[in-house]
Structure formats: structure tokens, C-alpha cells
Amino acid sequence: MKDNKQSDFATRAVHAGQSPEPLSGAITTPIYQTSTYVQQAPGVHKGYEYARTGNPTRQALEDNLAALENGSAAFAFGSGMAATSTVMGLLAQGDHVIVTQNVYGGTFRYFQQVMTNYGLSFSFVDTSETDNIAAALRPETRMVFLETPTNPLLQLTDLRHTADLCRSHDLLLAVDNTFMSPYFQRPLDLGADIVVHSSSKYINGHADIIGGIIIVKSDKLAERFAFLQNAVGAVPSPFDCWLTLRSIKTLPLRMQQQNSNAIALSDYLLNHPKVNKVIYPGLASHPHHELACKQQLDPYGKPGFGGMISFELKSEKTGSKMLEQLQLFSLAESLGGVESLISQPASMTHASVPKEERERIGLSDNLIRISAGIEHIDDLIADLAQALK
Numbered sequence: 001m002k003d004n005k006q007s008d009f010a011t012r013a014v015h016a017g018q019s020p021e022p023l024s025g026a027i028t029t030p031i032y033q034t035s036t037y038v039q040q041a042p043g044v045h046k047g048y049e050y051a052r053t054g055n056p057t058r059q060a061l062e063d064n065l066a067a068l069e070n071g072s073a074a075f076a077f078g079s080g081m082a083a084t085s086t087v088m089g090l091l092a093q094g095d096h097v098i099v100t101q102n103v104y105g106g107t108f109r110y111f112q113q114v115m116t117n118y119g120l121s122f123s124f125v126d127t128s129e130t131d132n133i134a135a136a137l138r139p140e141t142r143m144v145f146l147e148t149p150t151n152p153l154l155q156l157t158d159l160r161h162t163a164d165l166c167r168s169h170d171l172l173l174a175v176d177n178t179f180m181s182p183y184f185q186r187p188l189d190l191g192a193d194i195v196v197h198s199s200s201k202y203i204n205g206h207a208d209i210i211g212g213i214i215i216v217k218s219d220k221l222a223e224r225f226a227f228l229q230n231a232v233g234a235v236p237s238p239f240d241c242w243l244t245l246r247s248i249k250t251l252p253l254r255m256q257q258q259n260s261n262a263i264a265l266s267d268y269l270l271n272h273p274k275v276n277k278v279i280y281p282g283l284a285s286h287p288h289h290e291l292a293c294k295q296q297l298d299p300y301g302k303p304g305f306g307g308m309i310s311f312e313l314k315s316e317k318t319g320s321k322m323l324e325q326l327q328l329f330s331l332a333e334s335l336g337g338v339e340s341l342i343s344q345p346a347s348m349t350h351a352s353v354p355k356e357e358r359e360r361i362g363l364s365d366n367l368i369r370i371s372a373g374i375e376h377i378d379d380l381i382a383d384l385a386q387a388l389k
């Protein structure tokens, strides 16, 4: 089954891009661990010449993800950052990009400390207000790069409104969809041109690979990214593609469980006397809850809020003590895996964002971030309860 957009999301997750292997009928796509392919005559081959350019295991993964994001083509990379840097390959010296101010720290670092050396300029704005994007437009603006919800403050940007704005100014709209995965948010359907993922997170979901993906709808962008993927060469190994392909088969089940665990954890934290504030788009108190209910939908139209929660403790001391006391939650960077993780963004994932910038966007040293896994909710709550004591 190559893509078959008619079938259900869960069915596509299991089957899209995959068909029985012709030699033996193996139901699982093999790991084509090869660097090159034998040609029958010069220039006569079976569609593969060299493994940087193409690999059947990678192709199966790319076809699968294109089908899940409702795109026409996908391109796999060795990391989420490799995917983001390849998106920047669409731009040229002098171009300007408007970026969500609270993007992943590594994206901020790459744009500010690498891409500016190549003559690109960036405006980091609060994209949750579309007017702020309009106000940051310049004659040389070429792209808007969004993350929604953001990491770790979980602010949302209205994708449909931003896509309309981008279309009227002839700008490309790229969206980092890592936090929601295609199960809960499909930006191409809302008018985005490019979707980027760190597949190290929910898409793979088992904390055992680093990977990235770009998905597009237009043939023109697909052609350009096929060129850039090969020209830049930041491609993943066939084994990592195979692991990711296998993991995606359970993406709907994992996302449902992580979402329901996060809803229960956010309710628990909200009522805890040592907690000052809980940030979770599923809570009615979240400033963008209404937008979340409209924009973050599972394939059956039901709102989903994902597995990420941030919260602030009343005292900074409680934070570090609690992190040391936890038994089940692992203190670690990253997110989206089956194991529940906890972190302190200011000293971990966002340490590369200067303190003044962190303060400007409201990312306090007191903030704790949870990535809810798929464990039993009673055990997760019991662990938080004993650590907060």
C-alpha cells in the first residue's frame, strides 16, 4: 500500500508505504543495508543508484509519513535539526524569516548562531498573535517558521490564520509539528507548505533513535527537497528508518494513551498545594484552550492535547528536591517516548537560550516539564505525589 489517503489513519499507520518484499514475501519491510545498487547496464537500474540519494527502507518510511500528514512527499533525515537545516536550504543570502519566539532551543541556536553567518536574518516574535507576524514583515521576508504548541511553554499559534497571511504575502509557511505528531495535528491540511518533525520524539516514540522528517504537499517543493536531501546528504541509516517505520504502527495507540495520561496528570498537578501554575492546552485555564480544541484534532475530529505538560512550583528548592526523589519518571531531555520523562528546561533543553531571552519569553528557572509516557496513570501520580511530599 503506497499511500491510499482514503483509508483510516490507524490503517495507514500500519500499512502505508509498505508491501510484502518481492523475493520472499516477508511482511516486514527489510533493512536494505547497502551503499550502492548494481546496474544492469550503464544508467539502467531499478530506481536506486546510490544510498544517499535513495534507499528502499527509507522510501517506505517517507511514503508512510507523507500519507499520515496528508502530504505528497516526505524526506527523512538523520535528526530533527538536519531536517530544519535542510528547510533553510530553500533560502538565500539576504532573506528574512519570522520565527515563533519560544522555539526549541536548538532551532533558536541554529538560526541565531549559524544561519545569520550566511546572511539570513530572523525575527523571533510571539506568533500566538497573528498581528505580531504581520508587524514583523519586511520586503525581504520569505518564510514564517512556527512551532505550535511551543516547547516548553505550550503556546499555540493559529495555523489557518497564519497560512492565510503567508499566502497573501507569498511567503512559505513551515511548521515544526514535533509536539503533536500527525495524529493530533496536520498543518498541511490547514494551509502550511512544509511540516518538520524531530522523529526522535513521538513519531518513533521509543527513545532509541535520532531522526527528522520534512513533509510537503506541492510538487515544486518536493522536487527541491529531493535535490537538497541528496545535495546536503544528512540522511538517516536504513536501520533507524526501519525502527521508525515499526514504531509508527503504534503511533495512534501511543498518542491516545499519552494524551489521556497528560490530561490526568495536569488535573492532579492543578490541585496540588505546592504547584503554582500548570500549563497544558487541555486545561480550560490555558489561554489557547479554545484554539487547541479547534486545531489539535485526532483523525476522527476529537480534540487532543498531547503528552507535554509544564508546571511551576511555588518554591525553586522543591523543584530540584522533587526531581531527585522521583522513582518512575526519568530525569532526562527529550520527549515523546513510551517512558515518562521530566526535565528542568532552563538548565537542560533550553540552556543554549541566553538567560535574558529565557526571562523575556517567561521561561523561569522554576519551570518543570513532563513528557507523559504510556505507563499506568496511578503509578505516575503516586510517583509525583511521593516526590512532591
Ligand SMILES: Cc1ncc(COP(=O)(O)O)c(C=O)c1O
Pocket (backbone or CB within 6 Å): 079, 080, 081, 082, 104, 106, 107, 147, 151, 176, 178, 179, 197, 198, 199, 200, 210, 211, 212, 334
Ligand atoms: C520541537 C523540536 N523540534 C526540533 C528538535 C530537534 O530534533 P533532534 O533532536 O532530532 O535534532 C527538537 C528536539 O528536542 C524539538 O523538541
